[in-house]
Each structure stands twice: as structure tokens, then as C-alpha cells.
Amino acid sequence: MSDPFDRAPGAERSRVNPGEYGFVGGAAAATEEDTKPRLFNQREPLRQPRTSPPFPDCSPNSGDPGSGWNSPQQYRDSTPVYSDMNSVLKSSNLSANAPEFVPSGFYSYEETPTFDESETYYDEPTLADMVTDFLGHLSSSPGSFESDVDYIANMLSSYVSTEESLHELVELIYSKSTEIPNFSYMGARLCNHLSHHLTLSSTKGNFRQVLLKRCQTEYEQRDQAVRGDTETQKRFHSYVLFLAELYLHLEVKGAKGTLNRAQILLTALKDLMISLLSHPVDANLICAVKLLKLTGSVLDDEWKCTRQTHMDEIIQRIETVLLDATCSRDVRQMLLKLVELRSSDWGRVKAATAASSATPDNDPNYFMNEPIFYTEDGTPFTAADPDFAERYQEIMDKQNYFHDVDGETVSEGFDFEDEMEPEIEEAFENFCLETERKRQNRVSQ
Template sequence: MCFLIKMYLWAFILSEVKRQSKLQQSANTNSTSARRCSEVDSIVKSSKLSASAPEFVPDYTFYPDSENYYAEPTLADMVTDFLAHLSSSPGSFDTDIEYITSMLNSWVATEELLHELVELIYTKSTAIPNFSYTGARLCNYLSHHLTISPQSGNFRQLLLKRCQIEYEQREVAVRGDAETQKKLHSFVLFLGELYLNLEVKSGKGPPNRAQILLSALNDLMNTLFNNPVDANLICAVKLLKLTGSVLDDTWKESGKPHMNDLIQRIENILLDATCSRDVRQMLLKLVELRSSDWGRVRDTAAASYATPDNDPNYFMNEPTFYTEDGIPFTAADPEYAEKYQEILAKQDYFHDNYGENGNEEYDDSEDEMGPEIEEAFEHFCLESERKKQQ
């Protein structure tokens, strides 16, 4: 609710600023025209102007009327409010993003403001903790719905150019002080989210990922592994957990061994580097994760073809029942397969008609067994008695 009030306030202020600007321009135009019409004769008659007079430079200092003056809010203030709201309430993204975008479309009307918007979103996305995913989603949405597109580039193109600047500084940043390295790590993780979320529309078929980011991520990981201190290794592990499966599939499809090379580098670091015990454990877990195909199960469809003959675990999740003699039997016992299904049906019947506390909830008129069930039950009892006498 607080966010909506702020949005209405931003919209009101923006409309008032535009309205006051138009009114001021109109008032200035009307008063100037009237004054010129009434004073033109007297000015001409009393004029002492001379062609040889020195140049005169007028003073255009403007002092706004306090009653009609609205302090125009800045784009930075509005974007900061938007991002703070999305950071604190990421679940509201889908419901609020359309309104946020309409506000930005009303505000960002020049190339200069578009550049400022890109810088604001990039800075906040790499500075606000845990905001890189939402920031990447915001960038993707704006790249498709922000209407302004100057000659210098649209929102997506300017965003990629901004990322390019940070990418080119990676070799210096990775050896910088703690704060510089922290900014680099935030950029790396944001770029990973951007690769997963930024969609580039093509002429035909579904949207594609920004392929230019693919090679950048590979270079950034190699930069981190070239400087195997704990902070750099932790960042690389986070990035690979985030994007590893997608990168691996993409590189395999194009016949590139980049993921194999990265895993080999990790194994070399495990042998030679002097990283901490916790980081070493993280690297080992990452290698295991990749060896298990990033934890994915590829043969789930094969389970639908399982039968008691080809799968020894076919009945492993079925319940076990007992005869009157305490002899266990399950659906795996062909002699009792039919009775097993009947008991399951009775179990479902009991579950549907009795509460958790055991109180009866079904209609008394329906408590008698039907002929088929009664016959099957009697047959089951006779069979059990026969087994008991043997």
C-alpha cells in the first residue's frame, strides 16, 4: 500500500511539473504580447538607442513564484524508490512492473536520461544484497517495454555497453583491494543472472540468450581461477552453481570444451592452491555436482516403462499387509494380487469416510458392503482359513 501511495505521488508531481511548465510558458507568452502592443509606440518615441552603443547582455535570472513552484523530483529519487520496493518485496514484481515501466516511459524522454537510468539500475543491481536476480529480470522487461531508443542505443544495448566497461577492468579489479574485489564479484554474479534472464528477440522462433555474455562469463571465471584466493574461488563456485548446467549444455552443443577446462582448473587448484578448508570443500562439492550432471535426472521417462519383471524395486513403495497368522504379503505376491487391490480400495474408503480422530463421517445408509465386495471378502476369509489349517 505504501508503495502505491508513493507511485501516485510520483505521478501527481510529474503531472504538476509538466502542467506548471506549460502554464508558465503560456503566461509569459500572453503577457509579453500584450506589453509589446501597448508600449511599442512609447518605446519608439522615447528610445535613445544608438548603433554605436556598446553591446548589452541582459540578465535572465529567474525567480519562481513560491506559491506556484514545484521542486521537480529527480529520476534518481524515483528509481531508488522503485528498486527499494522490488528489493524488499520481490514477489510483487509481476504485479508492479507494468506500472513502474509506464512511469519510466513518461519520465525518460531524452538520451541523457536513458543513460542515467541504465547507470542507476546497473549500480543498484550490483550494490543491493541479493538483488541481482530481480535486477536482471527488471533489465529484461525494460529492454522489451521501454519505448525510447536513441541513436546511441536502446536500453539493452546501453546496458551491455555498461557491462563491457566493467568486464574490461577485470584483470585490475581481481588484484585490487577488498572493496574493489567485492564490486567485481557482484558484477560477475549479476552478469550470470543477466545471461539467464535477458532475452534477445530474433526474427523467427523463440527469444535467445545474449550470446555475447557467454564468452564474457568464461573469461571472468578464468580470471578468478588465475587468482585463486578464497574470495575469488567462492565467487566462481557461486557462479557455476547458478549457471553451470546452462553453460555446460550450450558449450556441448557448440562443441566447445570450456566446461571441461574449467573443471580441470578446479582440480588443479585442489592439488596446488593454498585455499582454506571450507573453500576446498566447496570446490570438491562442485566437481561432484558436475559429475552428476548438475544434479539433473535425465531418465525420468524410463520409469513409466517399469514392470515387476524388469524392475526389482517395482513394489518397494507399496504398503505391506499381514494375514491373520501374521504372514506379510504385498502386491508382489501374485497369489494375493487381487485381494491386495481390494484392501487398498477399502483403505481409501476408510480414509475418505472417517476423520483423523476415527469418528465416522459417512452416511449410515451406505455402511453395507455390496454383493461383489462381500463375495470377495468371504473368499478372502476362506482362503486365509485354509492357509491357517495347512
């Protein structure tokens, strides 16, 4: 227990003579050293080098104080050690200038990526991804429809090459047009453009025919949908409004090349309206009001041209609902406003009176294009105001210029407060009279 051990890293733990290193009270000194706290944990001995220099056979306990392993004489006299080390350095391929050090036992588990020339770096987008991107762009930027719709149609024509892809395209546009809020208008315009510019036509029809067949599927389930749960009614109402937009925007070429509305949708909208009013719950009635406010004037004109009274029958059904149905107060008010709207010809203004005979009394648009003036305190006034002439004259009086009847500048920077001389005033009055006479002569000619 009194013999200390050599604590050098990698050295063999061998017993040494305490007096050999000049220890005083070896056992006591060792004990004190062992009791001191260590700053680092004891590490494992370092791995022995692959090529170790041969050491002479000597004993650490020999009497010669210079024959131990720690003797400087030992290393000064060991010439073979340096020769072996020089040979190792010459044959080594290690360099101090290497960018990084990699131990010999280190193995990288990262697989080297292999590039297959048959695979492209970017995957080609699918038809669903492309349609989703296009519709999302039109939904967020509706003003770019006119400038981008031709590019969209060309891209879809290059992708839609089979009958299956045509049906997929129709389903994607239909689902997005009924799912995205307030997108039915833009979806209907896109459908109209694709019906004229999409090149593919399958054995089952072109884009427009496939779209109408898809809409017919929902049309045949109308009686069940108006009595379904909340989600079913919500999907059905979105379909009804989308079909209304299709009727307004979908154009079909006639026999003489004229563009007309799809008459089959006119009949469908009438039947959908009757189905909504046949089950007068609040959600169905609100959808009926939206449908009539959107297409009421167009439907009424179409039926009047063919001497049909379908609109009168629908309004009569609405009045019956107002008397019998137990709808909420807000919905009842909406229905009353709708009946009043139809009685005023859907809020349309009659044709404006001819400009030659138009007056503020017989033409409601008489003052529509008149300029707006402002007083000093910022109060706006137009020609429709009763005191327009007085206010306008006040503004003109405060300006330092005025114009003659023909628009030519007569005076600029004229001071009205200065009194004119009698000769100048008389000449000016004669000038004004002569100008007015010339104007009347031109008007009479």
C-alpha cells in the same frame, strides 16, 4: 528616615504625615514593616495611562483631612474625570469578547507566507528518487514483480526522454543491482523487461545496448579487479553474479523473431571464470563456485551444442587449484563438491519413464504425487513404505464404508463385525465377481 513612603504601585513616592493615617509610633512601625520578608520582588511602576484624568491641585500635607489623594470625597466630586473616561470608552475599539489580547507595543516577527502560483505545492520527484523507490519496493516485495513491472516501465518511459536520462537510468539500475544484497536476480529481470518495453532509443543505442556497454567497462578491468583490495574484489564479485543473472534472463530477438540469450555474455562469463581462477584466493574461488552453481548447467549445454570444450577446461583448472593452491579447507571442500556436481550432470534427473511402464525401480518420481496417510499415533506413511498395504488395510477396516472399483459407493455404515447370512454373503460375492468382470472387459476394449 522616619517618614514612610506611599507603596502603592504606580504612585509617586511622596512623604506623608504618619499621624494622618493613624500610625502609632510611625518610625518604629515603619522599621518593623521594612524588616518583614517580602513574598514578591518589588516591581517597576506601571506605565501611566495615555489619557489621565486631571486632578485638582492639592497638597497631601494640607490640614483638610478630606483633601488628600486617598480621600473618597475627592473622587465623588470629580465629575470631569468620569466624563473623560466615558469619552475614551466610546472611542475605543477594544472588546471584552476578543479572542486574544495583543498589547499596543507588541510586534509579530513572523513573516506572512506568500504563495507563488508559479511554484507547485509538491516538488516533482527526480528520476533517481523514482528508481530508488521502485527498486526498494521490488526488493522488499519480490512477489509483486509481475503485477507492478508494467506500471514501473510506463512511469520510467515517461521520465526517460533524453539520452542523458537513459544513461542515468542504466547507471542507477546497475549500481543498485550490484549493491543491494541478493537483488541481482530481480535487477536482471527488470533489465530484460525494460529492454523490450522502454520506448526511448538514443543515437548510442537502446536500453539493452547501453546496459551491455556499462557492463563491458567492468569486464575490461577484470584482471586488475581480481588482484585488488577487499572492497574492489567485493564489487567485482557482485558484478560477476549480476552478469550471470543477465545471461540467464536477458532475451534478445533473433532474425526470425525468436528469443535467444545474449551470446556475447556467454563469452564474457568464460573469461571472467578464467580470471577468477587465475588468482586463486578464497574470495575469488567462492565467487567462481557461485557462478558455476548458478549457470554451470546452462553454460555446459550451450558449449556442447557448439562442440566446444570450455567447461572441461574450467573443471581442469579447478582440479589444478585443488592440487596446488593454498586455499582454506572450507573452500577446498566447496570445489570438490562442485566437481562432483558436474560429474552428475549438475544434479539433473533424467526424464521420467512413461506412465504405462513406470515402476518404483525404474522411475525415481514414481511415488512423488502419492497421498500421505497417518496412523493413529501420527506416524506418516506413503505408498513407498514396504508395509503400506497392511497399514492402509487397517485404516480401511476401521472405517464404516468402502467403495467398489468404479468409485461408486457399495455400502456405507456397514458393520464388519456382524456376521452375514449365507444367502447375503453368496449374493455379495457374485456381485463383486460380476463387477470385476465388467471392469476387465472395459479395459480390454
